[in-house]
Amino acid sequence: xxxxxxxxxxxxSPGQSITLSCTGTSSDVGSYNLVSWYxxxxxxxxxxxxxxxxxRPSGVSNRFSGSKSGNTASLTISGLQAEDEADYYCCSYxxxxxxxxxxxxxxxxVL
Amino acid sequence: QVQLVxxxxxxxxxxxxxxxxxxASGFTFSSYGMHWVRQGPGKGxxxxxxxxxxxxxxxxxxxxxxxxxxxxxxxxxxxxLQMNSLxxxxxxxxxxxxxxxxxAFDIWGxxxxxxxxx
Numbered sequence: 001x002x003x004x005x006x007x008x009x010x011x012x013s014p015g016q017s018i019t020l021s022c023t024g025t026s027s028d029v030g031s032y033n034l035v036s037w038y039x040x041x042x043x044x045x046x047x048x049x050x051x052x053x054x055x056r057p058s059g060v061s062n063r064f065s066g067s068k069s070g071n072t073a074s075l076t077i078s079g080l081q082a083e084d085e086a087d088y089y090c091c092s093y094x095x096x097x098x099x100x101x102x103x104x105x106x107x108x109x110v111l
Numbered sequence: 112q113v114q115l116v117x118x119x120x121x122x123x124x125x126x127x128x129x130x131x132x133x134x135a136s137g138f139t140f141s142s143y144g145m146h147w148v149r150q151g152p153g154k155g156x157x158x159x160x161x162x163x164x165x166x167x168x169x170x171x172x173x174x175x176x177x178x179x180x181x182x183x184x185x186x187x188x189x190x191x192l193q194m195n196s197l198x199x200x201x202x203x204x205x206x207x208x209x210x211x212x213x214x215a216f217d218i219w220g221x222x223x224x225x226x227x228x229x
Contacts, residue, residue, distance in 0.1 A: 003155065036215035038156070045206055045219040046148075046156065052213035089156050093214040099170050100158035100214070 004103035011109040012080045020106045022073040022090030030071040034093035037075045041086045085110045113137035120223030133190040133207030141185040144210035149203035197227045
């Protein structure tokens with residue numbers, strides 16, 4: 001099972017909106033509404049930002065939103081802030097043989 | 112507060128063994144499944160293994176099946192990962208993570224580094 005495909009880098013200016021993509025297959029992203037997104041600052045543990053494609057855990061800013069279309073999931077960050085600069089990983093449930101597959105990761109830079 | 116603290120990492124020779132621990136606090140450990148996720152140096156995240164809340168079901172990534180064993184002791188609120196026949200490609204930071212809604216990992220520990228090198 002290959003990793004989900006994410007763009008290596010995305011950048012934006014403060015206040016702008018950016019969208020990160022996460023492309024899988026009909027065996028993972030396309031089959032289940034079970035995509036989650038994680039933010040990871042350098043040297044730190046990942047933090048859950050979105051689960052079940054579009055749900056935000058308590059305490060996560062509503063500037064973060066998730067969606068899915070076909071085999072591609074997306075994370076949108078609106079009102080970009082300096083603290084949003086980090087690596088972002090998507091993850092999808094992939095069935096009862098592979099179980100979980102992560103994305104390749106996207107580095108978000110705030111200009 | 113909800114917290115996971117890993118320990119047990121270190122340097123080990125290829126073919127060697129190591130046992131990682133993850134101490135949980137701030138939630139009812141015995142009610143939740145738990146995972147191990149790893150991240151190689153400069154690389155992305157890789158799911159490793161899962162154990163059900165009661166230890167009754169264990170799942171493994173193909174890359175570690177037959178070499179790694181996950182277990183838990185709910186009397187000690189502790190998760191374990193026994194790693195045998197270690198390879199250079201197992202070098203990574205190992206995170207324990209709590210199973211959350213929708214097959215997500217909702218709480219993460221700070222990680223423990225495992226280096227496999229001669």
